[in-house]
Amino acid sequence: MASPTSLSRESQGGPALAGLPGAPLPPRSPRRVAFSQTVSHWDFKVSPYLYISPFFLLFTVFGLFPLLYTAYVSVHEWGLLGGQGEFIGLDNFRRVLEDRFFWNSLRNTFSIFLLSSGPQILIALGLAALLDSQLRGKTFWRMSILVPYVVAPVAVALIFGNLFGDRFGLINQGLEAIGLDAIRWHVDTLPSHLAIATMVNWRWTGYNALIFLAAMQAIPRDMYEAAAIDGANKIRQFLSITVPMLRPTIIFVVITSTIGGLQIFAEPRLFDSAGLGGSDRQFQTITMYLWELGWRVRDLGMAAAVAWILFLVIVLIALLNLLLTRRIATAGGRR
Amino acid sequence: MTRRPGFLVYGLLFAFALGSMFPLYWSFLVGSHQADVMTKSLPPLLPGGYFFENASRVFGAVAFWKALVNSLIVSTVVASSVVFFSTLAGFAFAKLRFRGRDPLMVFVVATLAVPTQLGVIPLFIVMAKLGWTGTLWAVIVPGLVTAFGVFFMRQYLLDALPEELIEAARVDGCSMIRTFWHVAVPAARPAAAILGLFTFMATWTDFFWPLIVLPASNPTVQIALQQLQSGYYVDYSLVLAGAVLSTIPLLVLFVLAGRHLVSGIMAGAVKG
Numbered sequence: 066m067a068s069p070t071s072l073s074r075e076s077q078g079g080p081a082l083a084g085l086p087g088a089p090l091p092p093r094s095p096r097r098v099a100f101s102q103t104v105s106h107w108d109f110k111v112s113p114y115l116y117i118s119p120f121f122l123l124f125t126v127f128g129l130f131p132l133l134y135t136a137y138v139s140v141h142e143w144g145l146l147g148g149q150g151e152f153i154g155l156d157n158f159r160r161v162l163e164d165r166f167f168w169n170s171l172r173n174t175f176s177i178f179l180l181s182s183g184p185q186i187l188i189a190l191g192l193a194a195l196l197d198s199q200l201r202g203k204t205f206w207r208m209s210i211l212v213p214y215v216v217a218p219v220a221v222a223l224i225f226g227n228l229f230g231d232r233f234g235l236i237n238q239g240l241e242a243i244g245l246d247a248i249r250w251h252v253d254t255l256p257s258h259l260a261i262a263t264m265v266n267w268r269w270t271g272y273n274a275l276i277f278l279a280a281m282q283a284i285p286r287d288m289y290e291a292a293a294i295d296g297a298n299k300i301r302q303f304l305s306i307t308v309p310m311l312r313p314t315i316i317f318v319v320i321t322s323t324i325g326g327l328q329i330f331a332e333p334r335l336f337d338s339a340g341l342g343g344s345d346r347q348f349q350t351i352t353m354y355l356w357e358l359g360w361r362v363r364d365l366g367m368a369a370a371v372a373w374i375l376f377l378v379i380v381l382i383a384l385l386n387l388l389l390t391r392r393i394a395t396a397g398g399r400r
Numbered sequence: 401m402t403r404r405p406g407f408l409v410y411g412l413l414f415a416f417a418l419g420s421m422f423p424l425y426w427s428f429l430v431g432s433h434q435a436d437v438m439t440k441s442l443p444p445l446l447p448g449g450y451f452f453e454n455a456s457r458v459f460g461a462v463a464f465w466k467a468l469v470n471s472l473i474v475s476t477v478v479a480s481s482v483v484f485f486s487t488l489a490g491f492a493f494a495k496l497r498f499r500g501r502d503p504l505m506v507f508v509v510a511t512l513a514v515p516t517q518l519g520v521i522p523l524f525i526v527m528a529k530l531g532w533t534g535t536l537w538a539v540i541v542p543g544l545v546t547a548f549g550v551f552f553m554r555q556y557l558l559d560a561l562p563e564e565l566i567e568a569a570r571v572d573g574c575s576m577i578r579t580f581w582h583v584a585v586p587a588a589r590p591a592a593a594i595l596g597l598f599t600f601m602a603t604w605t606d607f608f609w610p611l612i613v614l615p616a617s618n619p620t621v622q623i624a625l626q627q628l629q630s631g632y633y634v635d636y637s638l639v640l641a642g643a644v645l646s647t648i649p650l651l652v653l654f655v656l657a658g659r660h661l662v663s664g665i666m667a668g669a670v671k672g
Contacts, residue, residue: 113497113498223642331608
């Protein structure tokens, strides 16, 4: 189980399986086999399956089965303590879709996600461009922007919850010092989303900058030289060479941050001490809503319905992204 | 892009580096003062002398020692296991020939995109049936091997392990498992280290699932940490001292192995 923002991701850019060797088996000549050779033959045949079986076993039990079973739970009455009750069809789904807090949490999740992914990618691109030069102390700079990554989301939420404090927070003190009004970060909807998006941005910008940097360094340098000869300045070069060449990587980062971002939990939950997403749930995300239904209301049936809905949303967006990636990868040539 | 960067570039990078470190420094600042520091008209600029006092209050307020030991156990076991099983499966997928290999690999990659986190409800029911809720088994077992790990090791071994080496080992009469142990494992070492590092950190910082299955009396570090902020009044000296304490182990790891983390991310295959 990975944390919301850190699900496993695949390699950047093009189709992940481009390198799969599909070489056919070489034909074997018939021969007489001694006992040791039979053993060796079986070793040869069975071992591969043995080696991959732990993954498939574990994934089936703790990954696939729970996902399918979620569907089963979602069409039953199911209390956290009472366990399985009657089959009630799509009643849980109906109740979820009629609940205004469901729509509220969906809106909040998308709002926080948009506020975090957009700026994050722009800043990460700029940061990568800064790093993509002949710096002194390369490793130092690269490591220093990665520091936030080692701070757990829980700690990030606690620290930023303090920085964004409504009364005594450093940020409000700063705003007041320059003559502006303090912002009610924990009360008003949009400011709370901004504060939570800031946490996500702080933790992940450096990380994504390093991914972009790696991709930038793979761009052939003679493209820049040719552009320079044609009279393109640095900014022009960045916009018409670097960014187009990075598109597959950018989309990869977008996809991975979508899967993580839509499941965001620790940051909004710990933004205040009550842990429910504000007095009127102004920053309750959908995973928090799921948790509240399951472990406070103690209605696992309804919570399972939410899980399935969120699952469908994520798959839908992932497919959309995939289509986009495909088209861009085939149109722009694979990296 | 061949020109040496000027002051502007260094200045901007310095600002980013500062911004990256500041919240952590701030956490230490507040955590090293007495609780009333937040209500003072001027924010603190220099660390105070109360960090150890606040830290010891953290250990008194929640089961922090137990949490540290638990997190260490869980993260170490999960990271070692992920590395071992992923290397084993990655080796099979990269270098061995068997029926159904390619479709199975496609399946592994497809599961990367599945938000398995959404299976928490049945997972919780299963754990309750097994009697594992509240125990470390509940957080260890589901993480023992990951699709990402298998994929990562396969990609690495594809290039890093020459076919001739495997052939040579087999001609010498090595069994498959000996070939794995004496040929594949040494070749896989650099990638295994990176995978282990990332898995350790991801497990250490995980929150959602441990929150569901672990009680306050048997927490991981993240669970203990969030308990510091319960109740209406938040004592930020206590909470932020705890935030610093919980980060120290990973900071140490970062200082020791940060450059490998950087190269791991830049190798492109890692999104942690």
